[in-house]
Amino acid sequence: MADDQTILIHGGTVCDGTGRAPFAADVMVQGDKVAVVGRLGLVEADQTLDASGRIVCPGFIDPHNHADGEVQGGIVAHPLADNLLRQGITTVVGNQCGGSTYPIAPFLDAVDAAHPVTNVAMLASHGHARRKAMKDTGNAQSCPEVWQAMHDLIYAEMEAGAFGVTACPLGSTQEALPTEELIEAARAVAPFEGVYASHIRDEGETGRHLEAIDEVRTIARESGARGHVSHLKLWGTPNWGQTEQVLAIFDAAQAEGTSLMADQYPYIGGYRGFFSLLWSYQRSDGRDEAWRQGALAEVKRQVALLGGAERFILSSHDADPDLDGKTLAEVADAMSLAPEAAVVDLYLREPRPRLACFFLAMREEDVRVFMAADCTMAGTDSHVRVPGSGASHPRNFGTYPRLLGKYVREEGLMPIERMVHRATAKVADQFRIPDRGRLIPGACADVVVFDPATVRDRSTWQQGYLYPEGIEWVLVNGGIEVAGGEPTGEGFGRAIRRR
Numbered sequence: 001m002a003d004d005q006t007i008l009i010h011g012g013t014v015c016d017g018t019g020r021a022p023f024a025a026d027v028m029v030q031g032d033k034v035a036v037v038g039r040l041g042l043v044e045a046d047q048t049l050d051a052s053g054r055i056v057c058p059g060f061i062d063p064h065n066h067a068d069g070e071v072q073g074g075i076v077a078h079p080l081a082d083n084l085l086r087q088g089i090t091t092v093v094g095n096q097c098g099g100s101t102y103p104i105a106p107f108l109d110a111v112d113a114a115h116p117v118t119n120v121a122m123l124a125s126h127g128h129a130r131r132k133a134m135k136d137t138g139n140a141q142s143c144p145e146v147w148q149a150m151h152d153l154i155y156a157e158m159e160a161g162a163f164g165v166t167a168c169p170l171g172s173t174q175e176a177l178p179t180e181e182l183i184e185a186a187r188a189v190a191p192f193e194g195v196y197a198s199h200i201r202d203e204g205e206t207g208r209h210l211e212a213i214d215e216v217r218t219i220a221r222e223s224g225a226r227g228h229v230s231h232l233k234l235w236g237t238p239n240w241g242q243t244e245q246v247l248a249i250f251d252a253a254q255a256e257g258t259s260l261m262a263d264q265y266p267y268i269g270g271y272r273g274f275f276s277l278l279w280s281y282q283r284s285d286g287r288d289e290a291w292r293q294g295a296l297a298e299v300k301r302q303v304a305l306l307g308g309a310e311r312f313i314l315s316s317h318d319a320d321p322d323l324d325g326k327t328l329a330e331v332a333d334a335m336s337l338a339p340e341a342a343v344v345d346l347y348l349r350e351p352r353p354r355l356a357c358f359f360l361a362m363r364e365e366d367v368r369v370f371m372a373a374d375c376t377m378a379g380t381d382s383h384v385r386v387p388g389s390g391a392s393h394p395r396n397f398g399t400y401p402r403l404l405g406k407y408v409r410e411e412g413l414m415p416i417e418r419m420v421h422r423a424t425a426k427v428a429d430q431f432r433i434p435d436r437g438r439l440i441p442g443a444c445a446d447v448v449v450f451d452p453a454t455v456r457d458r459s460t461w462q463q464g465y466l467y468p469e470g471i472e473w474v475l476v477n478g479g480i481e482v483a484g485g486e487p488t489g490e491g492f493g494r495a496i497r498r499r
Helices: 104-114 126-137 144-159 179-192 209-223 243-256 274-283 289-306 328-335 339-348 364-372 395-410 416-423 425-431
Strands: 006-014 023-030 033-038 047-050 055-058 060-062 089-094 119-122 164-167 195-198 226-229 260-264 270-273 312-316 355-359 376-378 447-450 471-476 479-483
Touching: 006 447, 055 416, 060 425, 089 471, 104 119, 126 144, 126 164, 126 179, 144 164, 144 179, 164 179, 179 195, 179 209, 195 209, 209 226, 209 243, 209 260, 243 260, 243 364, 260 364, 270 274, 274 289, 274 312, 274 339, 274 355, 289 339, 312 328, 328 339, 364 395, 376 395, 376 416, 376 425, 395 416, 416 425
Parallel strands: 006 047, 006 055, 060 089, 089 119, 164 195, 195 226, 226 260, 260 376
Antiparallel strands: 006 023, 023 033, 055 447, 270 355, 312 355, 447 471, 471 479
16 A cells, blocks of 8 residues: 555444444545544545445454464465455454464565465464474473473564464363463463463363363463463353353453453354364274274264264365265264264275364353353454365354344344454454554554445355355455455455564
């Protein structure tokens, strides 16, 4: 954008991100900044956008995104990340759930070179830092020497522009990871007011979810970092309804002066590797009858935890029409096997299919309670998705339109200004992202214009590539990336480095 180029967004209703009531105002953008928010009338500008009957708000900041990699090479390989852009996302916080990218400096440089359509901020990877620390110190186990080396590596990532550190003490190889190590990882980011974001040890799979959330509170309290629980949920039928116990942990953190927040996506299904159903059995070299019986029992347990095989929807990374979008019940029926036997059979195939799965593990009532809580903010847990690359979680395309359409307009769960706040300034404040999340003079000109009467998500579990409706204009750093609901492909996004 030229520094002197002006765009007038005229006649709209502004939700400025702070949570204050909407108000009638025009917005003047000059270059990559918001210049004026107020009643301007039809003053001269290089371009004028008619926002009559529309809401004008800051661009949505996604606090939990996997755009740095994982699927189809991520945003560097596919900078036209229109599945994110067209739902109003103008900034993503990447490298989540322990982190897949290390070090971040070359990646951030690659983001700038790729000219993506959204801004990209990054967390430091605890997983990569601990592995490098073990290699550098010659220690194969977690110990104070490793912790210090890991601390120094994470500290260097913060100096390179990270906004915090992400950890994932989940699964068979991580469950023995000591809390003391995670505290040391968080201490590396605390001097920068950084976030310690955790995919917690247990979201309900084995009934230790309250303990796992409280561990994040402990880590934040002991380290001084800003604690953050990734994609807050109650997983599995035995745990449904425990929202009061969960929120009591956040209340206790606030009472003691510990910073603890969470992000949450508005769906009842999560997305994981399909063979996570086998847990520790997938790492065993044994294929004898004892292994098979143990694996069958573990899958049967997890199927019962979710309430039946119809609550598992398969997603193939290799676009397999025999599996994509099918429930485990349907796949097992086609294989003439019990659901647990079908999972083991697929796992033992050569070559093993690359499968993920939608686990419909939550219930809608709990989603609503968490959404309305002061400790949560809106997030997606999404990826850059390319049509034709297997089934897609609907959150990849529809999270923010769903929040605005289903939960604000249709259900009236909260006023529109509060939902916008959950997606903008609340995220910027938690991650200390400067100059974004508020539609005020001097802020970076990330702006969304949407129709509150029509905005909605369209993607489903079986049709995950449907774009939302009602997101009409999106500006990123003052440049128009969505015009009339269609992407322009300009690429005004940039890497955001902690200052």
